[in-house]
Amino acid sequence: MLDAAQDRRSYRTAAEGCFLTAAHMRWFWEQYLGPGGDGRHPLASPVRADLAGLPPAHLVIAGCDPLRDEARAYHRRLRRSGIRSVLDGHPGMFHGFLGLAGVLPQACEAFARLGGAISSARTNGKTFGEAGGDAG
Numbered sequence: 559m560l561d562a563a564q565d566r567r568s569y570r571t572a573a574e575g576c577f578l579t580a581a582h583m584r585w586f587w588e589q590y591l592g593p594g595g596d597g598r599h600p601l602a603s604p605v606r607a608d609l610a611g612l613p614p615a616h617l618v619i620a621g622c623d624p625l626r627d628e629a630r631a632y633h634r635r636l637r638r639s640g641i642r643s644v645l646d647g648h649p650g651m652f653h654g655f656l657g658l659a660g661v662l663p664q665a666c667e668a669f670a671r672l673g674g675a676i677s678s679a680r681t682n683g684k685t686f687g688e689a690g691g692d693a694g
Contacts, residue, residue, distance in 0.1 A: 559625065560605040562587050562597025566627035576622035578653035583624050605632045614642040616675035618656065618668050621649035646671055 564583060573580035591597055600607030605628055615636055619629040629645075636643040648655065648664050659665040 559583070559586065559590070559628075560632045561603045561628040562591065563603065564624075566631065568627035569624045572622050572624050572626060576620075576624075576652045578623060578625070580624045605635060609636055609639040609641060612636065612639070612641050614644075614675075614679070616644045616646065616672060618646045618672065619648065620651040620653050620655055621647065622651065623653040625653060644671075644675065 564580070564587065569580045569583070587597065591602060595602065597603055598606065615633070617629050617633055619626050633643045633645045646668060648668060651662070651664050655662055656665050656668060659669050
């Protein structure tokens with residue numbers, strides 16, 4: 559959940575039939591923001607925040623997911639901000655597919671790449687200061 563606006567194309571193309579629905583997302587945002595909450599606030603919608611200085615990112619996205627396009631937009635914003643970001647896309651998968659690593663080969667592959675990113679962050683990661691970090 560990176561953008562409370564919920565106005566990207568994937569909210570329409572993956573609105574139903576893909577496990578997580580656009581209706582679910584509307585409900586989740588209502589619960590998260592509460593009455594009168596400001597979804598435009600950068601802490602609520604990081605895709606709209608100043609991203610300078612963030613650590614490297616590794617984003618796993620499913621093709622059949624209302625959140626797909628906001629993750630792609632976040633990846634582009636990170637890169638434009640000079641932040642190393644890896645986009646690990648899985649076109650035929652649905653939100654939550656990682657939970658089925660014992661069943662889905664795509665989930666096992668995604669976990670292997672995540673493990674590599676975590677290992678790299680642990681070994682070469684940036685925890686403070688201006689320099690350092692090569693995980694993504």
